[in-house]
Amino acid sequence: MEDPQRPAPPPPAPRRPPPGPSPDSHTSDVLQQIMAITDQSLDEAQARVVGRTQFLAVLELRFLFSCWLSAGVCSHLQEAACSSPPPALSQSGSWLQGQQVTFSRPLRKHALNCHRMKPALFSVFCEIKEKTVLSIRGIQEEGPPDDQLMRLDNMLLAEGVCRPGKQGRGAAAAAASTATPGGCPNDNGLEHSDYRAKLSQIRQIYHSELEKYEQACREFTTHVTNLLREQSRIRPISPKEIERMVGVIHGKFSSIQMQLKQSTCEAVMTLRSRLLDARRKRQNFSKQATEVLNEYFYSHLSNPYPSEEAKEELARKGGITVSQVSNWFGNKRIRYKKNMGKFQEEATIYTAKTAVDSPKVRGLGSQASCPSMPSSSASGPFPLTSSGGALTALQTLASLRPAPGVGGLLSQARGGWRGKRRSTASLVGDPSSVTPDASN
DNA sequence: CATGATGATTCCGT
């Protein structure tokens, strides 16, 4: 079958009549024929070419062609078209030129490519297409998603999931450093290590996914670029357009990335909330921590209100947080006050301990803070009448050190710490008395 | 499982 199987009038035929003031029948004839020819090329492309991209290319070519014609951009083509006998056109496909060379169908493309007018025509196509695409593109410029992306980025940054500069591959390295990332509320040993482990797991997944996406993006971009370059030999594709296409691809991939970031954020948030929940599931402090706290408490029994510095010091030494120290002291004070008898034993133990460990400290710690209560404090408002056992213990204690009795301190406690907030600044200096050697 | 110990939270006053 030599005749084109496809009839000439296609659905998207040029809707406009030819441009010129006198749309004579000859011009429209030519147009018709051109459409027919491109339809032929279309068939040809379908038959020959693998994949439908080139098929689309031909479609586009046809579209542009009609645009171009109706715009009357290039007069010399019209000239050429007019000067050539119509039948020859439809039959041979030498539509670029009036010459009556007749090509067999396989040669048509080659002839087209080799034609002397081809470069000029091609550049015109490019130009027109550039304008068309630009006008389409101009409408749908992307705007707002940038904002959300920034928010997500900031959050991931704050959570320590991604680094500002380069991504820290080693999760262990991050976990190892004592510096708490972002705003972790509690660095309570075990809970926190668990939290960190999970966080680093999330981080790992995030980074590997990110890398995958980036790689896929790169691959797809090069693929498309190559494809377009390849096609640019057949249809008008400017480098600018390729660039734009790359931009579109990147945009798509970055939207995928945003989803990834979003779900990462969600994961971190749930992890975080779980950590906060876990806080309610309390865990007893380590022996070390209770020792340190008790030592401070009993050595400052007259005024068991550690300063901020002292709290920090205690927290550091006990491996707990400052707020935990505050909680502990709050609980301790109230419970001690409520049931002093119960704590006598503990008191003796710790006072003895501090006395032995650092005599100098003791003197400073408990006494210095209450100048109003000298050694005669045993005669305070609430002498330890009920706790005989404690008294003996205290006596033994007294033999250990020449300092005033603990009983005085206890009575002070009973009298109430309440009113006497931090009497002297010297008290603040006390942390040094705690720090030195409680454990050593 | 009952009970006490204990860390955390909440409410309230200062």
Added chain:
DNA sequence: ACGGAATCATCATG
């Protein structure tokens, strides 16, 4: 914002 008091929830022990 801090501390006291009450309370909750969990741990530890027998």
